[in-house]
Amino acid sequence: MKSSRAFPRWWDHQGYCLQRLSRQIQHELSHVLQPAPGDQIIDLGCGDMPYRPFFESRGCRYVGCDIDDSAPVVIKPGSGVPLPDHQAHGVVSFQVLEHVWDIDWYLAECRRLVRHDGWLLLSTHGTWLYHPHPTDFRRWTVDGLAKELSQRSFTVASIMGLVGPLAWTTQFRLLGYREILLRIPGLGRPSVALLSGLMNLRMALEDAITPAAIVQTNACMYLVLARPA
Numbered sequence: 735m736k737s738s739r740a741f742p743r744w745w746d747h748q749g750y751c752l753q754r755l756s757r758q759i760q761h762e763l764s765h766v767l768q769p770a771p772g773d774q775i776i777d778l779g780c781g782d783m784p785y786r787p788f789f790e791s792r793g794c795r796y797v798g799c800d801i802d803d804s805a806p807v808v809i810k811p812g813s814g815v816p817l818p819d820h821q822a823h824g825v826v827s828f829q830v831l832e833h834v835w836d837i838d839w840y841l842a843e844c845r846r847l848v849r850h851d852g853w854l855l856l857s858t859h860g861t862w863l864y865h866p867h868p869t870d871f872r873r874w875t876v877d878g879l880a881k882e883l884s885q886r887s888f889t890v891a892s893i894m895g896l897v898g899p900l901a902w903t904t905q906f907r908l909l910g911y912r913e914i915l916l917r918i919p920g921l922g923r924p925s926v927a928l929l930s931g932l933m934n935l936r937m938a939l940e941d942a943i944t945p946a947a948i949v950q951t952n953a954c955m956y957l958v959l960a961r962p963a
């Protein structure tokens with residue numbers, strides 16, 4: 735079964751935002767990074783591994799790592815990731831960094847795991863609502879995110895802002911309406927699905943009319959491509 739995070743449906747309550755992220759990840763893989771069959775990709779904070787098909791469909795050796803005991807590689811708090819140095823062709827981190835308190839440790843592990851000629855593909859939030867999993871610590875500006883990485887032995891190749899302020903304000907209203915509608919017995923879920931479809935369409939239109947420069951500096955998500963310095 736396809737993950738709704740990697741393959742969101744039009745009636746999902748975060749469908750538009752997840753679709754933008756999914757499309758941009760696939761664009762970077764297809765047109766910029768082009769990982770080859772056999773390349774090792776380490777997903778640091780993999781969760782339920784929604785983006786795994788993006789790599790395995792290209793013949794890559796995908797390795798998921800997380801603090802959850804169900805992950806293929808379990809990370810123990812206070813310890814390094816139990817994988818050897820500089821073996822990964824690419825390290826990926828999708829919507830994880832805002833949940834990490836010790837980003838010095840986290841980005842140092844990214845740097846340790848990736849090959850000297852490899853890459854880091856990382857997404858995190860610019861503007862978003864509080865969403866603990868199990869904690870939620872930070873948000874970034876495009877400048878701040880670039881500085882965080884450059885000070886931790888990475889060279890930033892590109893940062894793409896995803897979903898501008900007209901669209902993300904609509905997304906936030908949708909999340910609020912969803913909480914209200916779900917309390918209505920019987921009608922709540924169908925109502926959320928219908929409203930989500932309409933609001934996702936509205937977000938697509940709002941992003942289409944928002945100047946790219948405004949989206950870039952006021953995005954709700956950023957996707958960063960960085961390489962070892």
